[in-house]
Amino acid sequence: MTDLPSGAGAAAPPPPAAPEMTHREVLQALTGLLLGMFVSMLAATVVSTSLPVIIHDLEGDQAAFTWVVTATLLTTAISTPIWGKLADLFNRKLLIQLAIAIFVLATAAAGFSQNPETLIAFRAVQGVGAGGLAALSQVIMADIISPRERGRYMGLFGAVMAVATIGGPLLGGVITDTLGWRWNFFVALPFAVVALIMLQRTLHIPPRAKRTSHIDYFGIVLLSTSVALLLIWVTLAGDSFEWWSLESVLMVGGALLGTALFIVVELRSREPLVPLSMFRNRTFTLAVIASIATGIAMFGASVFLSQYMQLARGATPTEAGVMTIPMIAGLLVASVGVGALITRFGHWKPYLIAGAIALSAGSYLLSTIEYDTHFALVSVYMFLLGAGVGTTMQNLVLIVQNTANPTEMGVASSGVTFFRSLGGTIGVAVMGAALAARVTELMDDRRDALMAALAGLGEQGVDIATQLQAGTLPQVSAMPEVVxxxxxxxxxxxxxxxxLIAVPFAVLSLIAIVFLPNTPLTRMTTSERQRAGEADLATVSVDEGMQALTATGSAHDDGAAQQPEATRDDRD
Incomplete structure (x- = not known):
């Protein structure tokens, strides 16, 4: 037998394809993942309606309220691409268990806070775990469910989202009004223990080939510094210092310099935190742009609608939880319904365009609300915004996973999630700064009327005036009618x-979605695509080897054919 030329047989045969998972096996694998997501969402939403009360009790102001939310979003945004890169290098099952543990322990620790600064610090640690859950849940879903079949299981995720996002605020309001707000931070602990056990028992991810790992530590530091400087500037400018000041120049300049250095490092890094080559993919780039607006709408609505209900309509935490149900209903109906339609018909673009239109309309209409706007209208506006978020949020990740390289699935998925979180973080900071500035301006205009109202309340008026002078966020539901x-x-x-700040970003999201390439959804999971790619590579290697062997054989035959001619020439 003739030996193959060197290098022709270098490629090992592809590993045998694992049998496709049945519906029951997928449900078993998703059990722990769904429970982990439920824990994270419950721990976040159960606190949302009680935040105005928490900040009031801790004697914090509007800036503290914004930073309690922004701190979590900031560390979520920064840690998401890090978790995504780790997911491409290490055991994904172990990583998501670690993320749950970090998230819930930090949440429980936040329950012991005695001042806004401590609460903000623990919420920042909480965001590290939240970043892991946001990134890893998407990556693991791609491991076991194909993009085309993903909508079939969106009903389960929709049910989890509904229970957590509807039940969380309601439960948080009841706990705040009965037991006290600190218990909101402890309610997720038993669920977290069960989630960790279920993940260990039910989640079985297809094994992946081992590869040499390298963490881009310098990139992590530069990304964290740039984002943090930008957010601190947005939050403090106009309050602690002027917009045009030396502090602003230093912070914005530092953020721009850090971003430039980050880009240089990522271009030179062996294992970049955010591979900039992914931006050559038109689908990824446009999905990132669209995700920024989704993040602003999603996080902005969750933060400021709760404030609107309690500070502009005088609702208690429990009532505020009930009053935000229309938005959650829109999110649930859209995410479940659109997911099922995508699986059934295979088309995704018309639904995303409709979702972006709903997002734009909901954002604009909510910018017109007043304290006495009929609640039926406010409910319609909230439903539209929720439907827009529910349609675009998960499906933008889905279409990126559909075209991403299987070996970069972690960074591709987390990349979209990162920019969504980053957009939400910056959006909440900007919206909070605008809210604080507007409230200060309006209170100055209404100072005479307010002082007259407080003067007629005696001792109660003095107490309210003392809190206002200290900058403490007011508890409107407990105030007399005149104030x-x-x-x-x-x-x-x-x-x-x-x-109103969210409206132009929502329009930008619509434009980006319109220009997204309408790529059909594949029916292969990430693991199956990777095995298929390895099989194609092995086939190409064997074909090249056979071509080389054929060429060698042809050359040998030509030499043999020419040999008799040479012998005859010699005889002559």
Whole structure:
């Protein structure tokens, strides 16, 4: 037998394809993942309605309220691409268990906070775990469910989202009104223990080939520094220092310099944190642009709608949880319904365009609300915004996973999630700064009316005036009617202006989605695509080897054919 030329047989045969998972096996694998997502969402939403009360009790101001939210979003945004890169290098099952542990322990620790600064610090640690859950859940889903079949299981995720996002605020309101707000931070602990056990028992991810790992530590530091400087500047400018000042120049300049250095490092890194080559993919780039607006709408709505209900409509935490149900209903109906339609018909683009239109309309309409706007209209506006978020949020990740290189699935998925979180973080910071500035301006205009109202309340008026002078966020539901109307009007105008900031980004999202390539969804999971790619590579290697062997044989035959001619020439 003739030996193959050197290098022709270098490629090992592809590993045998694993049998396709049945519906029951997929459900078993998703059990722990769904419970882990439920834990993270419950721990986040259960606190949302009680945040105004928490900040009031801890004697924090509007800036503290914004930073309690922004700190979590900041560390979520920064850690998401890091978790995504780790998912391409290490055991994904172990990573998601670690993320749950970090998230819930930090959440429980936040329950012991005695001042806004401590709460903000623990919420920042909480965001590290949240980044892991956001990135890893998407990557693991791609491991076991194909893009085309993903919608079939969106009903389960929709049910989990519904229970957590509807039940969380309601539960948080009841706990705050009965037991006290600190218990909101402890309610997720038993669920977390069960989630860790279920993940260990039910989640079985197809094995992947081992590869040499390298962490881009310098890139992590530069990314964290750049994002943090930008957010600190947005939050403090106009309050602690002027927009045009030396502090602004240093912070913005530092953020721009850090971003430039980050790009240089990523271009030169052996294992970049965010591979910039992915931006050559038109689908990835446009999905990132669209995700920024989705993040602003999603996080902005969750933060400022709760404030609107309590500060502009005088609702208690429990009532605020009930009043935000229309938005959650829109999110649930859209995510489940659109997911099922995508699986059934295979078309995704018309639904995403419709979702972006709903997102734009909902954002604009919410920018028109006042303290006495009929609640039926507010409910319609919230439903539209929720439907827009529910349609675009998960499906933008889905279409990126559909075209991403299987070996970069972690960084591709986390890349979209990162920019969504980053957009939400910056959006909440900008909206919070605009709200604080507008409220300050309006309170100055209404100072005489407010002082007259407080003067007629005696000792109660003195207590309220003392809290306002200290900058403490007011508890509007507990105020007398004569004062409450003033605060409701002021905060309604401030919050409506904050929502106006989200409108241009929502329109930009619509434009980006319109230009997304309409690539059909594959029926192969990430693992199957990777095995198919390895099989193709092995086939190409064997074909090249056979071609080389054929060429060698042809040359030998030509030499043999020419040999008799040479012999005859010699004889002659």
């Amino acid at each position: 409450r109307v003033i605060f409701e009007d002021v905060y309604a105008q401030g919050i409506s202006q904050a929502f």
